[in-house]
Amino acid sequence: MIRAVLLDLLGVVYDGDTQIAGAVAAVEHLREAGLPLRFVSNTTRSPRDRILAQLAALGVRVTDEELLTPARAAVEWLRRHGRQPHLLVHPDLEAEFSSLDGRNGRAVVVGDAGDAFDHASLNRAFRELIAGADFLALATNRTFKDADGLLSLDAGAFVAALEFASGRSPVVLGKPSPDFFLSALAGLNCPAADAVMIGDDAESDVAGALRAGLGAALLVRTGKYRPGDETRFDPAPTALVDDLAAATDWILEARRAETDSGDAL
CATH class of the missing domain: 3.40.50.1000 (HAD superfamily/HAD-like)
Structure with missing residues (x-):
């Protein structure tokens, strides 16, 4: 059962000072579904307070404890x-x-x-x-x-x-270190196998998350993604999706399927 979502920022939620189309609404849909979120960024240029201020300016609600850098x-x-x-x-x-x-x-x-x-x-x-x-x-x-x-x-x-x-x-210390992904899940009472990662980097975000034991990792076609990235690293993405909005749809549909399967038993 999917119980938590980890999200990259640059290339997934925003590019520069502009949100990627549908990203802010997608974050809210994940929250409305009751899924705890952690924003796991590998940025090493921007200080923490600037990242939080940038997200707030875009309309993305993120608390200090939800951001891991x-x-x-x-x-x-x-x-x-x-x-x-x-x-x-x-x-x-x-x-x-x-x-x-x-x-x-x-x-x-x-x-x-x-x-x-x-x-x-x-x-x-x-x-x-x-x-x-x-x-x-x-x-x-x-x-x-x-x-x-x-x-x-x-x-x-x-x-x-x-x-x-x-x-x-x-x-x-950052992605693709397994400890980085696992520390993001600390305190959520969520086993790695019940978490999903969403990123635009097939190597650090996706393969790194899967090697850390996360149950799924979705590669978006936004940000740094280039055609063919999904085949260049092992493990391969669980799914290749257009953007964060499509990744959110994938997660919510997977949860519905899990619920339906449980009800059928």
């Missing part, structure tokens, strides 16, 4: 391990790490630093790693849909460069 997961990791961060992230995100004063060593934190990715910044991070710092990747996405509508390099390429040079493997 890699930056929040990283802060919790750093606090738990007592590490001081060496940041290679977008300047807008740096404030989220300002309250940390770890005394048990250092950790390199890599996100989508945008124009801050240059040889000097990458080399500083590399030197921290070979000196023994822990290695945290906020996300390993290959690409994202940029403001001009085209795909741009995401953090994954730069994480891979540091991994290659240092010989160190990162702790991945």
